[in-house]
Each structure stands twice: as C-alpha cells, then as structure tokens.
Amino acid sequence: MTGASKPQFARRRPRSLSDYFYDPKTRGVVLQILVALLLVYFISEIVSNTIRNLEEQGIASGFGFLDRTAGFDISQSLIPYANTMTYARAFLVGLLNTLLVAVLGIILATLIGFVIGVARLSKNWLIATLAGVYIETLRNIPPLLMLFAVYFGVLKNLPAPRKSLELPFSSFLNVRGLYVPAPQWEAGMSVVLAAIAAAILGIVFLNWRARRIRIQTGALKPVVLPSLLLLIGLPSAAFLATGMPVTFDVPELGRFNLKGGMVVLPEFIALVAGLTLYTAAFIAEIVRSGILSVPKGQSEAAAALGLKESHAMRLVIIPQALRVIIPPLTNQYLNLTKNSSLAVAIGYPDLVSVFAGTVLNQTNQAVEVILITMGVYLTISLLTSVLMNWFNARMALVER
Amino acid sequence: MHRQPPNHASAFSANSAFNWVRANLFSSWSNTLLTLLGLWVSYFVIWSALEWAVFTAVFTGEDGAACRVPGAGACWPFVVAKFKVFMYGRYPVAELWRVNLTYILAIAGLVPLMWPGVKGKLWIAVYCFVVFPILAYFLLTGAEWLGLRNVPTSRWGGLLVTLVVACVGIAASFPIGVILALARRSDLPLIKWSAIFFIEFVRGVPLVTVLFFASVMLPLFLPENVTFDKLLRALIGVALFSAAYLAEVVRGGLQAIPRGQFEAADALGLNYFQKMGLIVLPQALKLVIPGIVNSFIALFKDTSLVLIIGLFDLLGIVQQAVSSDAKWFSPQTAATGYVFAAFVFWIFCFGMSRYSAWLERRLHTGHRS
Numbered sequence: 001m002t003g004a005s006k007p008q009f010a011r012r013r014p015r016s017l018s019d020y021f022y023d024p025k026t027r028g029v030v031l032q033i034l035v036a037l038l039l040v041y042f043i044s045e046i047v048s049n050t051i052r053n054l055e056e057q058g059i060a061s062g063f064g065f066l067d068r069t070a071g072f073d074i075s076q077s078l079i080p081y082a083n084t085m086t087y088a089r090a091f092l093v094g095l096l097n098t099l100l101v102a103v104l105g106i107i108l109a110t111l112i113g114f115v116i117g118v119a120r121l122s123k124n125w126l127i128a129t130l131a132g133v134y135i136e137t138l139r140n141i142p143p144l145l146m147l148f149a150v151y152f153g154v155l156k157n158l159p160a161p162r163k164s165l166e167l168p169f170s171s172f173l174n175v176r177g178l179y180v181p182a183p184q185w186e187a188g189m190s191v192v193l194a195a196i197a198a199a200i201l202g203i204v205f206l207n208w209r210a211r212r213i214r215i216q217t218g219a220l221k222p223v224v225l226p227s228l229l230l231l232i233g234l235p236s237a238a239f240l241a242t243g244m245p246v247t248f249d250v251p252e253l254g255r256f257n258l259k260g261g262m263v264v265l266p267e268f269i270a271l272v273a274g275l276t277l278y279t280a281a282f283i284a285e286i287v288r289s290g291i292l293s294v295p296k297g298q299s300e301a302a303a304a305l306g307l308k309e310s311h312a313m314r315l316v317i318i319p320q321a322l323r324v325i326i327p328p329l330t331n332q333y334l335n336l337t338k339n340s341s342l343a344v345a346i347g348y349p350d351l352v353s354v355f356a357g358t359v360l361n362q363t364n365q366a367v368e369v370i371l372i373t374m375g376v377y378l379t380i381s382l383l384t385s386v387l388m389n390w391f392n393a394r395m396a397l398v399e400r
Numbered sequence: 401m402h403r404q405p406p407n408h409a410s411a412f413s414a415n416s417a418f419n420w421v422r423a424n425l426f427s428s429w430s431n432t433l434l435t436l437l438g439l440w441v442s443y444f445v446i447w448s449a450l451e452w453a454v455f456t457a458v459f460t461g462e463d464g465a466a467c468r469v470p471g472a473g474a475c476w477p478f479v480v481a482k483f484k485v486f487m488y489g490r491y492p493v494a495e496l497w498r499v500n501l502t503y504i505l506a507i508a509g510l511v512p513l514m515w516p517g518v519k520g521k522l523w524i525a526v527y528c529f530v531v532f533p534i535l536a537y538f539l540l541t542g543a544e545w546l547g548l549r550n551v552p553t554s555r556w557g558g559l560l561v562t563l564v565v566a567c568v569g570i571a572a573s574f575p576i577g578v579i580l581a582l583a584r585r586s587d588l589p590l591i592k593w594s595a596i597f598f599i600e601f602v603r604g605v606p607l608v609t610v611l612f613f614a615s616v617m618l619p620l621f622l623p624e625n626v627t628f629d630k631l632l633r634a635l636i637g638v639a640l641f642s643a644a645y646l647a648e649v650v651r652g653g654l655q656a657i658p659r660g661q662f663e664a665a666d667a668l669g670l671n672y673f674q675k676m677g678l679i680v681l682p683q684a685l686k687l688v689i690p691g692i693v694n695s696f697i698a699l700f701k702d703t704s705l706v707l708i709i710g711l712f713d714l715l716g717i718v719q720q721a722v723s724s725d726a727k728w729f730s731p732q733t734a735a736t737g738y739v740f741a742a743f744v745f746w747i748f749c750f751g752m753s754r755y756s757a758w759l760e761r762r763l764h765t766g767h768r769s
Contacts, residue, residue, distance in 0.1 A: 031591070032590040124425060126425060126438035126442070127438050130438055136750065140701075140753065141742045142703075142745055145704060145715050145741055145742055152719075152738070153734050154735075157735075338606035339606065341609065344608060352609065356608075356609065373612075374613070378605055381605075382600075
C-alpha cells in the first residue's frame with residue numbers, strides 16, 4: 001500500500017497497475033468475481049448435464065408427479081391413507097412417521113440420558129461404573145448396527161402369532177409386532193382433553209405467580225406438588241365426571257392370528273429402541289459434563305444461604321448446568337432426528353424410506369425427490385437451531 | 401446428586417478395603433439399595449451374556465445344523481467360517497496378501513505420525529498423504545504393468561471397505577474442511593457465504609440423503625460417457641459430508657487463536673497464505689487434534705450406512721451373510737454376526753477415543769492461553 005491515507009507525506013501520483021495489484025480491496029473484489037464465475041460455470045455445467053441426461057432417459061421434470069396416484073401401501077400411517085391417494089399424501093405420511101419417531105426418541109433418550117448421566121456421577125462406585133460401561137459400550141457402536149441387532153437379532157426371533165407372548169394389560173408380543181388394546185374415544189373425551197389443557201394453563205399460571213412472588217418478596221411458594229396435583233387431578237376428575245368415556249378394543253388370540261387391538265410395528269420398536277439407547281449414551285455424557293461445570297462454590301454458597309439441598313439443586317445448580325447442557329443437547333436432538341432416516345434399512349416407513357425409496361423408484365424423479373427430502377430435514381434443522389438459539393439467549397448468563 | 405467427580409480411591413489393605421466398600425457402597429440405606437440394584441443388574445447382564453456366549457454356545461460345526469439345536473446360544477463356527485469374507489469381502493484369495501501389505505504400509509506410516517514427539521513429522525505426513533495413497537491405490541485395485549491383477553471394487557467388502565471408506569473419507573475431507581473453515585472466516589462476503597451455505601446445508605441433512613444424492617443424482621450431473629464407480633460415488637458423498645463437520649471443528653481451533661497472532665503475522669509482512677500456513681493453522685490444528693479424532697470416530701461409525709446404497713462394508717457383509725446364507729441359518733446366527741461386527745467396530749472406536757483422550761492430556765501441557 002502506498003501511504004494514501006496520509007496525504008501530507010505521500011507523493012500524489014496516478015495509481016499504477018501494480019498499486020491495484022497490491023491493494024487488498026481490489027484483490028478481494030477480483031478474487032470474488034473469479035469465484036463467482038467459477039461457481040456459475042460449475043452450476044450451469046451441472047444443470048445442462050442434468051437436463052440432457054434426463055431428456056435422454058425420457059424423464060419429465062417438475063413437481064407434477066406429486067398429484068399422481070401413489071398405488072402402494074404404507075404399513076403405518078398416522079393419517080388416513082390408501083394406495084389410491086397421491087404421492088403428496090404418501091410424502092405427508094412419511095414425514096409424520098419420521099416426526100413421530102423423532103419426538104418419541106427425543107423424550108425417551110432425554111429421560112434415559114439424564115438418569116445415566118446422573119448415575120455416572122453417583123458416589124456409589126458400582127452405579128457409577130455401570131453407567132460408565134453403558135456409555136462407553138453404546139457410544140462406540142454404529143447406530144445402524146444397533147437397529148439391526150434389535151430388529152433382526154431380537155424382534156424377528158419372536159414367536160409366530162399363534163404362540164404370542166402374553167404381556168400384562170392384555171397385550172401380546174410376536175414376530176409381527178406388539179399388540180396393545182386400542183382406546184376408543186367416546187363423546188365425553190373432548191371434556192377430558194379440555195381439562196388437560198386447563199391443567200397446563202393452570203400450571204403455567206402457578207409458576208408465573210410463584211416466580212413473581214419470589215422476585216418481589218423472596219418467599220418460596222410450593223410449585224411442584226400443586227402442579228402435579230393439577231395435572232393429574234383435573235383430567236381424572238373430568239374423566240370420572242363424564243362417565244369414563246373410553247373403551248378398549250382388546251386384542252384376542254384367534255386360531256392363527258390376533259384379532260382387534262392396535263399393532264405397534266416391530267420396525268417402529270426397533271427404530272425407537274435403537275436410536276434411544278444410542279443417543280442416551282451421548283446425552284448422559286453431556287449431562288455429566290454440564291453438572292460438573294458448575295463450580296463447587298455455588299453449591300457451598302447455596303448451603304451457606306440455608307437452602308435445602310433440593311432447593312439448591314433446582315434454583316442454583318440446574319439453571320447453571322442447563323446453560324452448558326442445552327447447546328450440545330440440541331445437537332443430539334438434531335442427530336437423533338437425522339438418524340431416524342436409518343429407518344430405510346429396516347423398512348420402517350419414514351420419510352426417506354417412503355419418499356426417497358419407494359416414490360423415487362416408482363417415478364424416477366430423482367432430482368425433485370432428493371431435493372424435497374433434503375429440504376425437509378434442512379427445515380427441521382434450521383427451525384430447531386432458531387428455537388434453541390432463542391432459548392439459549394434467554395438462559396445465557398446476564399453479565400454486568 | 402453429587403456434583404464432584406467421584407473419587408473412588410482404590411485401596412488394598414483389608415481394613416481400608418472394608419472402609420472403602422462401606423464408604424462407597426453402603427454409606428446409607430439409599431446407597432445400599434442402589435448397590436443392591438446395581439448388583440442385580442450386573443449379575444443379570446453378565447450372567448446372561450456368559451450363558452449366551454460361552455455356556456450354551458456352539459463352538460464347532462460345519463454348518464448351521466449344530467446351532468439349530470433348541471436352547472443353543474451363540475453360533476461361533478459361523479463367524480469362524482465367514483471370517484475371511486467379513487474381513488475382505490469377495491477379494492480373490494490369491495491376492496489377499498496385497499490387502500495385508502496395504503495394512504502394514506498404513507500402520508508403518510500412521511504409528512509414527514500419531515505418536516507425539518517423533519521427529520520428521522513432515523516427511524511422515526508426505527508418506528501418509530501422498531506416497532501411501534498411491535501405493536495403496538495400485539495395490540488394492542491392481543496394476544497390470546506391475547503384474548498385479550485388476551480387482552474391481554465390486555469384489556471388495558467387509559472390514560476392507562469400512563477402512564477404505566473411512567480413511568479416504570477423512571483424508572479427502574481434511575483439506576476440504578480446512579479450506580471451508582478458512583473461507584467461513586474470510587472477510588470476503590461471497591466466499592464467506594458460500595462456505596456457510598455449504599456447511600450448514602450438509603450439516604442439516606442426514607448422511608443417508610447425502611448418500612442417496614451421491615448415488616442417484618451425481619450420475620445425472622456428469623457429462624456423457626463419464627461414469628463413476630459405485631464405491632467412488634459413496635466416497636465423494638462421505639468426503640463432502642465429513643468435510644462440513646471437520647470445517648466446524650477447525651473453525652473452533654481458528655477462533656481459539658488470539659488476535660495478536662494474526663496481527664503479529666501481518667506486522668511481519670506475511671501474506672495471507674504465509675500467515676495461515678506458518679502461524680495460524682499449525683497452532684489451530686494442534687488445538688483441535690482431539691476434535692479431528694472424534695470426527696474420525698463418527699465417520700468410522702457412519703461408514704456402515706453405505707450398505708443402504710448397496711455397498712458391502714463390515715456391517716453390510718455380516719447382514720448379507722446372516723440373512724441370505726441358508727446353510728448357516730439358525731435362530732442365533734443373526735445375533736452372533738451382529739455381536740461380532742459390534743465387537744470389531746467397538747475395538748476401533750474405543751481405541752481411537754482412548755487415543756484422543758490420551759492426546760488431549762498430553763497436549764494440555766503446552767502453552768494454552
């Protein structure tokens with residue numbers, strides 16, 4: 001650079017070509033133009049190749065195929081589905097199945113992960129060691145292998161329907177899945193649902209009031225017990241008041257097969273079990289490091305202030321540990337959601353298996369199908385990140 | 401709950417052993433209850449594992465007949481009979497020495513590379529990343545001019561494919577990842593946003609869809625008459641996927657380097673490549689070696705997904721053997737195969753994670769402000 005910024009010392013002269021060559025700004029612009037050209041060339045090459053290849057194979061492009069009749073069955077569906085419906089409907093069924101596995105897996109993995117993470121820190125040597133063995137074993141085995149082990153190794157070895165294993169609550173387990181009583185909702189059920197909603201609102205209000213009183217006066221109002229009472233009491237009261245508006249369609253052992261009830265697919269059980277056990281090992285490590293990250297002085301200070309151990313835990317330790325736990329925990333939730341795509345390997349009808357598998361094979365619309373599938377996962381990931389960043393910002397340490 | 405790292409100090413004399421048991425296992429009634437629960441769980445797990453793997457297991461047999469006895473446990477002769485297939489796939493038996501030689505050459509390079517304190521890392525790195533890949537390529541695929549018969553990749557399988565995918569994946573993704581990390585921290589908006597777009601896109605989708613992308617869409621992108629080997633397509637997918645994750649690891653290292661280092665390099669008049677290559681990257685990469693090993697472990701586990709696009713890695717070949725070999729069919733064949741595969745994967749991943757932890761402790765002594 002010439003000393004252009006200090007004109008009193010610089011010899012004013014027209015800038016030569018070499019000045020531009022050594023000017024970081026000019027270089028940056030030139031470099032970016034080169035990269036842009038390269039990207040444009042690359043993309044146009046890919047697009048033109050793809051168009052030509054598709055034409056040669058006689059595949060029409062566009063999203064029109066979504067309105068065509070799917071013509072295949074899906075073994076599990078949360079919404080009404082028949083093979084006469086469209087590919088778009090099949091896509092929705094697959095998406096909902098993916099979300100079902102992801103939500104259930106996240107809840108279970110969090111529960112198991114927290115228990116094992118806390119057990120890993122136990123003063124009891126045996127419990128801590130058992131938790132450590134669990135973590136080190138499960139973390140170091142591919143999740144797909146776990147799915148296969150649960151699915152082909154265990155569930156496919158179960159007896160045939162005729163010799164079903166009988167479980168409590170008139171459930172049956174056999175090679176075709178877990179047969180459980182199917183609840184049949186009757187008229188009064190909407191009242192019970194409304195009671196559940198009211199209970200949740202009540203709990204939110206209770207917490208809000210307790211927090212306000214604590215901040216204003218410092219008095220601690222009981223929260224956990226009333227919340228539990230509300231959550232259990234209100235719906236049960238509504239349930240009894242409306243005359244128990246639910247009956248169960250109980251599966252019965254017939255001559256060759258089970259009749260009635262509701263089937264939980266073995267593929268579903270294997271997927272949820274495999275993903276849960278695998279992810280729980282990672283969550284346990286996150287929980288452990290989160291709790292360890294809170295300095296010892298914090299619990300000592302809480303004790304010095306006269307807080308009970310449970311209060312110290314809830315009001316001092318856990319809020320601070322959560323700060324460390326939440327970002328990696330979010331990552332694990334996303335990993336579990338993405339890993340649910342392993343369903344394709346054992347034939348659970350998730351998004352990838354239904355859409356990028358069957359629909360792709362039937363329609364040959366590779367570009368559209370893969371882009372839609374990737375788009376769905378990308379949307380889930382970005383939404384979760386946005387949500388968690390917001391939550392994280394709320395939890396973050398407010399410094400002076 | 402206890403918030404300190406538990407200190408289970410071991411003790412050997414009888415008296416202190418008794419005290420240790422009392423303090424760590426039976427200090428209160430709740431602790432005693434936990435201990436009893438733990439004992440019951442360990443008894444249950446260890447006993448059923450032993451019963452399955454040893455006491456009721458079948459150790460000899462020519463086919464699945466011996467394993468079809470009711471109540472029989474693990475079917476070990478199946479693993480013995482299939483061992484070669486699990487390790488090498490359908491690689492011609494007469495040429496197996498080439499695979500083994502490749503392994504030996506790899507170990508000869510990797511051990512000194514990974515051992516801190518060995519001199520001449522640069523030359524070892526040149527061997528590992530330039531010389532060895534060329535040697536390995538010709539050894540594994542064959543070179544007629546050297547008298548090595550061609551072995552098409554469709555005959556590769558088992559642990560060989562797992563190792564090839566994992567090693568090529570990490571070796572190819574490493575330079576891409578470093579470039580992406582540097583690009584993401586660049587001041588030039590176009591370069592920065594291209595890198596962010598790529599990294600966040602790849603990290604936002606599952607590897608399965610990336611592999612589908614590589615196997616279904618990549619052939620459409622290519623000009624006429626250019627076809628890619630199936631294994632190569634999977635390798636491209638895996639390398640791009642892993643590069644995005646590695647880029648984030650390296651970015652973490654770049655962010656940990658104090659600003660003064662960049663400024664000092666600028667003050668010395670170093671240009672961008674000198675600054676990054678001589679000052680920043682050596683420090684940043686040293687900081688993130690454990691992170692790199694961790695992403696290698698993740699990649700190693702993820703290689704099992706290539707079976708979804710029809711390649712036979714270790715898990716894929718075990719899966720094929722247990723599901724389609726009628727000769728060895730028995731109720732416990734599948735479980736035995738999976739336990740064996742799990743054991744192999746576990747040895748590799750656990751070994752690497754121990755290495756990573758050991759390295760972290762060793763590197764921790766360095767200057768880390």
